[in-house]
Amino acid sequence: xxxxxxxxxxxxxxxxLFRFGQSLAxxxxxxxxxxxxxxxxxxxxxxxxxxxxxxxxxxxxxLYREFLKQNRRSQRIDYRENDEIERTAPPTxxxxxxxxxxxxxxxxxxxxxxxxxxxxxLFYLEDSSYKEIAEILKIPLGTVMSRLSRxxxxxxxxxxxxxxxxxxxxxxxxxxxxxSHG
Amino acid sequence: xxxKEAKFVLSAYRPNGKDAGDSQISAALELVNCDPxxxxxxxxxxxxxxxxxxxxxxxxxxSGLRTQILAGMKVVESPPWWRRSSIMALAASLIVVFGLIxxxxxxxxxxxxxxxxxxxxxxxxxxxxxxxFADDLSTLAGWLKEKDAPAVTDLAGKxxxxxxxxxxxxxxxxxxxxLICLQGDTVYHVFMVDRDExxxxxxxxxxxxxxxxRRTVVSWKDSERVYIMVTKASADEVRTFL
Numbered sequence: 001x002x003x004x005x006x007x008x009x010x011x012x013x014x015x016x017l018f019r020f021g022q023s024l025a026x027x028x029x030x031x032x033x034x035x036x037x038x039x040x041x042x043x044x045x046x047x048x049x050x051x052x053x054x055x056x057x058x059x060x061x062x063l064y065r066e067f068l069k070q071n072r073r074s075q076r077i078d079y080r081e082n083d084e085i086e087r088t089a090p091p092t093x094x095x096x097x098x099x100x101x102x103x104x105x106x107x108x109x110x111x112x113x114x115x116x117x118x119x120x121x122l123f124y125l126e127d128s129s130y131k132e133i134a135e136i137l138k139i140p141l142g143t144v145m146s147r148l149s150r151x152x153x154x155x156x157x158x159x160x161x162x163x164x165x166x167x168x169x170x171x172x173x174x175x176x177x178x179x180s181h182g
Numbered sequence: 183x184x185x186k187e188a189k190f191v192l193s194a195y196r197p198n199g200k201d202a203g204d205s206q207i208s209a210a211l212e213l214v215n216c217d218p219x220x221x222x223x224x225x226x227x228x229x230x231x232x233x234x235x236x237x238x239x240x241x242x243x244x245s246g247l248r249t250q251i252l253a254g255m256k257v258v259e260s261p262p263w264w265r266r267s268s269i270m271a272l273a274a275s276l277i278v279v280f281g282l283i284x285x286x287x288x289x290x291x292x293x294x295x296x297x298x299x300x301x302x303x304x305x306x307x308x309x310x311x312x313x314x315f316a317d318d319l320s321t322l323a324g325w326l327k328e329k330d331a332p333a334v335t336d337l338a339g340k341x342x343x344x345x346x347x348x349x350x351x352x353x354x355x356x357x358x359x360x361l362i363c364l365q366g367d368t369v370y371h372v373f374m375v376d377r378d379e380x381x382x383x384x385x386x387x388x389x390x391x392x393x394x395x396r397r398t399v400v401s402w403k404d405s406e407r408v409y410i411m412v413t414k415a416s417a418d419e420v421r422t423f424l
Contacts, residue, residue: 010251018243032247039251043315100233102240123194124235129201130194149193156230 005047009055011038014165017063017128023121024067026110034070038063060128060136064118099163108158115152185220188213192224193287197232226374293382298375299401299410301354303394305361306371306412322349331360332374332407338389340423341370341411366415373410380408389424390418400424 014035021031042055049058109117110147122133134144184189186198188210194201201207214224314325319334319342326333331351347363357379364370377383384390389402398420413420 007252010248014248014251015243019241020355021237021239023238026408028244032244032250035243036251037246082319095389102237105234105237106241116322124231124238126196126198126200126235129196131204145190147193149190152193152231155234171209 006039006043009042009059010071013056013059013098013127014039016125017059020121021063021123023109023117024107026106030070034066037066040062040066041066056127056136057132062123063136064136077095100159102158104162104166108155111157112151112178116147116154119144120151120155127137131167183209184211185213188220189223192227197228197235222223224392233400241400242411244330257338294380294409295382296403298354298380298408299392299399300394302371302373302410303397303399303412305352305373307395309395313348319344319346319362321366322346326351326360326362329356332361332376334372334374334407337364337372338402338409338424340366340405341372344370367419368414370411370413370415374407375410377403377406377408383408391420393417 007152016036017035018028018031021034022028025031025034038059042059045057046055057164109121117138119133119139122128123138128136130144130148131141134141136146139147160166189208191206192214195207195210202211213220314322316322316325319337323333326349329351339376340396341364344364347365347369349360349362352359352361357375360374362372363376364372383403384401387403389400392399397412397414398417400409400413400417400420402409402424411420
């Protein structure tokens, strides 16, 4: 298999990598930096990858490592303990999800414990199978499944909370009395 | 597989259906088709996952990001060593041309130190790819420090005054190794690792010499690090300055 060109790799993966970066970092600016840095590293070291079929996993792994490195430097790693949430999983009626938007999803993902957030984001981006997620994160397959299962419950619960909070914060516009023209 | 197991496995099923062919997931899907409750649960799960997936995919990168990445590549494509003197370029080329295929991990050895030494020799005899190029040893050390890799503070004897070619970091059994390549009459590859990372070190504080793969191999240590140097220079030559 011939190695993919740099441009074709960028075209295939930069959007997914950006989204992955945004869910990790919680903002578009850091996500763009992470994405750029990932391709920069690829340009320097990608030739050393023997199995070109693993380019995708390599890119996602590299972005994740870069994120961890930057977090270590700025000590921004946030280990919120969400385990309590699992005891009260929300009902599985999906209609409530219709009110969410992309910003809320990212915000809520970024509030999730990193242990769950990372595999879950990779899952929702749909680029990586659970086996590939295991490879990217260097964790066993069973652990991926467990984190996806628990992570989904936590995410849905947090999303419901976020929707509820939004609803409560809505300030109604003052009623305008219409006058009819005679 | 029971219902609980099936739910566990199906949590890894992506809404785009790409996982349907996976052996574990297809076994769980078979169960879904036989169990109305499980089917209802699964359909609801997929619907919820699909909604979140759709929302996540609405995120768009900044408009200039792709252009910036591709422009950045042009900078990377101009390797710094092109600007180096022809001698340095020739040295780097020789490393590549005469290199063999690199294999860093090797079968087990009598001691960890022996394995480290053998790995270093194999690497030096193979295709060497460096991450960073500079003449100056302190610049190379600074780069390694930035990478949290073992960085040389002072090299033995004449090595210290030799011009550098470049350096890189690598992982060996989870330990960070630094490599600095220096240009004397021939190339000297100096591998460094923190002293407490490798066991079974030679007891003597004097440099130890071996001949392996037609190369001279020397090890020495200081209070912080262990060094393995691999070179095509003869042991007698090395003894004159080490």
